[in-house]
Amino acid sequence: MRYDLLKILLVDDNHHMRVLLSEILKAVGVRHIFEASDGAQALKMMRGQQIDIIMTDLSMQPLDGIDFVRLLRRSPDSPNQMCPVVMITGHSTMARVQEARNAGVNEFLAKPLTARGVVERINQIVEHPRPYVKTDDYFGPDRRRRVDPHYPGPWRRDSDKAPKAARQEH
Numbered sequence: 001m002r003y004d005l006l007k008i009l010l011v012d013d014n015h016h017m018r019v020l021l022s023e024i025l026k027a028v029g030v031r032h033i034f035e036a037s038d039g040a041q042a043l044k045m046m047r048g049q050q051i052d053i054i055m056t057d058l059s060m061q062p063l064d065g066i067d068f069v070r071l072l073r074r075s076p077d078s079p080n081q082m083c084p085v086v087m088i089t090g091h092s093t094m095a096r097v098q099e100a101r102n103a104g105v106n107e108f109l110a111k112p113l114t115a116r117g118v119v120e121r122i123n124q125i126v127e128h129p130r131p132y133v134k135t136d137d138y139f140g141p142d143r144r145r146r147v148d149p150h151y152p153g154p155w156r157r158d159s160d161k162a163p164k165a166a167r168q169e170h
Helices: 015-027 039-046 065-074 094-103 117-126 164-169
Strands: 007-010 030-036 053-056 083-088 107-112 131-135 139-141
Touching: 007 039, 007 065, 015 030, 015 039, 015 117, 030 039, 039 053, 039 139, 053 065, 053 117, 065 083, 065 094, 065 131, 083 117, 094 107, 107 117
Parallel strands: 007 030, 007 053, 053 083, 083 107
Antiparallel strands: 131 139
16 A cells, blocks of 8 residues: 555544654654644645544544534535544444444544554555445444345345345235
């Protein structure tokens, strides 16, 4: 992979975390690294710079990572609604992960960070991009990760399926 061509935006209110991430990215060959201390600053920065991947912390002030991703995905004046986002968090409770996923996050990276984890998430985004989905209440990467080639029907969620008796009639 040509890491030297990527433009990555780091969004974190903790300066030390941005430095750590920046050093990891430089070590693998990323040359174009941009930094913002919160989501509002990141959105402003994106208006003047094309960004390939965003790596953002979940917990920030005044605009946290989830609110930032919601604005990025849903705002009519978003600078790039389809920019891939890696959410970095030490708060990996299922509820917060689900909230971030439902906001439109592409990948998650749990703290403490490792170089391997950073590289794996970037590779996942670049080499295995997921299609984007737009519904009445969601815009972002397809949240379904598993494709079952043997699945016979059109519905992939239990809540989408017809009652069992109706399915057996067809």
